[in-house]
Amino acid sequence: MSGGARLENANPLIFQRTGERLQTANDEDEDVADPIDDREIFDLIRSINDPEHPLSLEELNVVEQVRVRVDDQENTVGVEFTPTIPHCSMATLIGLSIKVKLLRSLPERFKIDVHITPGTHASEDAVNKQLADKERVAAALENSQLLEVVNQCLISNARTG
């Protein structure tokens, strides 16, 4: 976050970025309906910036495509994210960023569930509870300092577009 503060995890493992999704002939066919799939949701969240590092959540392996589940018929989206270390104090903030990004990018019909990959964080339940509580999420976004940090994570940088 701020430049001077000490990083919790100063030397994280860096993962390769996935390439752009390959375009198929169906993608260009006007008459074929493309269902919303896991990769599409993953593409929305993989470029979110980490609050601490100048890296994306994908590069830090915080989000992975296998941990994204979408059901276009049932209008549900589930995302599990994995904090880089079990005591990461940024976990709520990361979850909030993912949630906000999806709220802004998906049709209203979807119910969006964002939670921590089971067993990867010390206060997993508390964080999940906060993220699932609609009113608390709304209240958090009323807080302009918090909103500022979330927006910083969501600003698209030149590398990932």
Next chain:
Amino acid sequence: MMAADSALLLGLVEEFVLGQQDRKAVDTATELKAGQFTILQLVEALGLHLTSSQPQTRGRGVQLLSNVLQECYGDLTEREVKVLIVFYENRLKDHYVITPHVIQGLKALTKCSVLPPGSAVSILKSLFQDIHVQSLMLAERSCVYNILIQLMESRESELKGLGADFVFGFVQSVDGERDPRNLLLAFHIARKIVHEGYDLGKFTEELFEVTSCYFPIDFSPPANDPHGITQEELVLALRVVLTGTPRFAEFLLPLIIEKLDSDVQSAKLDSLQTLTACASVYEHKDLAQFLPGLWASLRREVFQTASERVESAGLAAVGTLTACLSRSVLNSDSEDSLNVFLELVLKDCQHHLCEPDLKLVWPSAKLLQATSTASYRASHRVAAAVLPSLIEQYNSRTQCAQRRTLLEVLQGFVHPVTSSEEDESVLLDFRQSLCSIVFSALSESNADLQITSMRLLTALGQQTGLLLESDVELAVDHLTRLILEEGDPKVSLAVVECAGALARLHPAAFISKMVPRLKEEIFSEPMAQGDSATPSREHSQQAVRQRCVAALAAVSSRPSLVQESTPVLLQVLTSAHTGTGAFSLEEVISVCHSLQKIAEQAQDTEETGGVFHDVIPRLLGLALQAALQGSSGHCSPILEETVLSAMVPIISTTCARLQSRLAGQTASLAVSLFLDGDVSFLPENAFPTQIQLLKVRFQCWSQSQMVCLLMGCVCWLPRTVEVPQMDRLLLELEELSCTCDHPLSYTSAAKCYAGLVNKSPAGEVLDSLIDRTLKRISTELDSASSPVRTQAFTLLLWVSKALLLRYHPLSTALTDKLFSLLSDPELGWLAADGFSLLMSDSPDVLNRGSHADVRIMYRQRFFTENSAKLVEGFNAAVQEKKSGYLKALSHIVNNLPRQVQLTELPALLPLLLEALSCPDQGVQVSTLSCLQPVLLDPPSALITQLEVLVGRTLALTTSPTMKVRIASLRCIHALSRFPEHEIMPFRARVLRALAAPLDDHKRVVRSEAAVARNEWFLLGSPGGR
């Protein structure tokens, strides 16, 4: 001096000094140049004022003298200059209000070619002694720097005689300078001092201090800066000074190490680039004591950075440092600093290559590779230390991902080592292990491993001596197997690339092993007929054949290979024509593409051109056989328009590259075939004698459509080649294009006609030809009942293009005709689309590749001459005809260079906004795609129209056409970058409207909508924009 002149002079002086009339200085200079009086007489006349008790009056007197000197320093004699210098040097001691004028005068005097010996030194001594430069105003400081520059140019040896005093004087004058314009001058002087061998004496450190205090430069020019000085300019000017001499090394290197710690990225970058620059002039002894410090900083930058620019600058610095250390000649007593440095690098990096989780393997590998590419010695040392453990690890690891990483790292070590010819490759010792790794990885089933190993194989193949003949043969076997067995498109692409690269170096193995095997596969009978030949199997067999065909094209770069591969491909065409092989239409077309690719690759050698030249008669012969057979019996695929169109580029690519002798021969054979039915040069000659390919006969399109092959041939020849029987050819083409009712035939005839007209020499013959054609076209077009209006229009369009491209004066008559057709009830829509053809490049004729006469600015020129006509036509047209004009306009504007679009936009904006609500989707797409780049840098004219722009663009996000939805969403995205206060009022409305396309049934639309909507959310929100 005569009395009258004396009065004149005194008058001028009075008026300037006491009357404060500045322009009298110019008059005085004019009179002096005219010889009315001399400069010394002027000094005499100024006498009283120069000794006045008022400093202002004395100043005014000196000012007049200095102003006059600036005009006429060239006319002075050496004696006069001598006197004036003494005078001016004295004035430096006078009151401060006079100083600026004194400096101006001295500056003028230093420009004199007759400056007496010794005076340069005396001027500088006086300046350094009597003036405190930094208390002067900006302009005077600049004057002092200019005096220094002037004297350094003209009196270099005298200044060097001053010794270190000169440097000291400069250091004192510049110390504390803050203006960027003056800094550029000061850096210029410092650069000359450093580079041109001035004696720094004991002031080396002072000179370094007074310049390095600006490092790293942080300068952002004020808005609307009229001087146009950029940070980049200052950075480069300073860098040349700092890196100019090894004597600065002991000061500069610690400074760089310190500045690399900075948090500011530009400071890091500047430091790294400065280090790279100085390492290329330093010697090892300058660097030796700082190596540990430098390495620690560089390692940190590469290991921990998130910025690719910093990383690559860091790697470049490591490379240059290594190169510098490798260059140095060693004394018997000095230690080898290259070894010292490499030990440091290896100590910190080597172990990361063997850590179990391979964390930090990439930064370490890049650092090691940067050192090993820098010199032969370094590559030897690094390879010996690193390769054995990498090879051993590859062999012991089991996870594919890790083995792939190791292969990629290995490739990095193989690829860039470019040793000079005498040195044998440093990898020779590891040849066998590397080859066996490659071959074992090629046999794996993992696609990533296969791909990476092929890259490594390609890299090995590029170096002499690393692949033995037996290795190449084994590699070809592997590649052939992958072509036949691997369906993964990524693998196929890698195989084709690798085979192409290796075939260039080792054609023999490909000729003996790969080509025969692929040929066998291509012509293998389909698997047992009946129920086993399920559609999917048939499909997979087709896919294999496609890969074989693509591979044949890829390896055909050497003439010897071309000679083997083209007959195979031609044989496919023949057997498809006769129906003996079961080749699908797509396969035939892909064979044509492969032949085209071979023709393109063959450009470099004359020999290949010769080999390939025979292909043209073969293709013409095949097409003619198919055409004569007509629709009787087996229907040859060669008759299909798609196949013929794929054959055209094979012929045209070949013709465009033919040497002039062969080209002339080809032209005359083709023309005699088409005009006279001369078939003697065609292979397997069993054709009837009465062939008239260009004559229109009922139901005979199978022959007339062959004119597209004629176009590919005669329109692509170099311009020096003369096409025989030109007049007759043009006449028959015109006839065919105006009377035939088969679209491919008449369009190709029109194109062929246009291609020839474009290259015809200017003159009366051409003019009368165009006149005749235009008359004929007009007659057809003007008669509403004519059955061939479309044909006449097609010819008009192509001839217009041919003439427009070469700036022919008659082109206006033709394009005006096109404009008038915009309101034609039948052809209006075609005419509007025709402007797209007119303004864009055509792939098959009238382009630069075909040696056509194309002037670079023809689009702008056409636009400037015709935009007013379009706007007028639009305004005058009845409502339902207006969209044709909008369509034409959007085609024209869309093809203009962006710079022209920007300048023309304000005038066209009303029309473009109008076009957004035009119901035609083609117009919508092309208008949106023309607006989008303009929106990225919006002109003020757009801002006043925001309401309309936003409204109409949002409406298009729900268009039934996907392209319109995508283009409009991109525009909405671009709009989010407008000045915040202008677009904030639209935020809520845009966010609401973009909710709908988030649920679009097309994914591409959804993702554009999501990107745009997120940008608009950030607008005006804390932490956003």
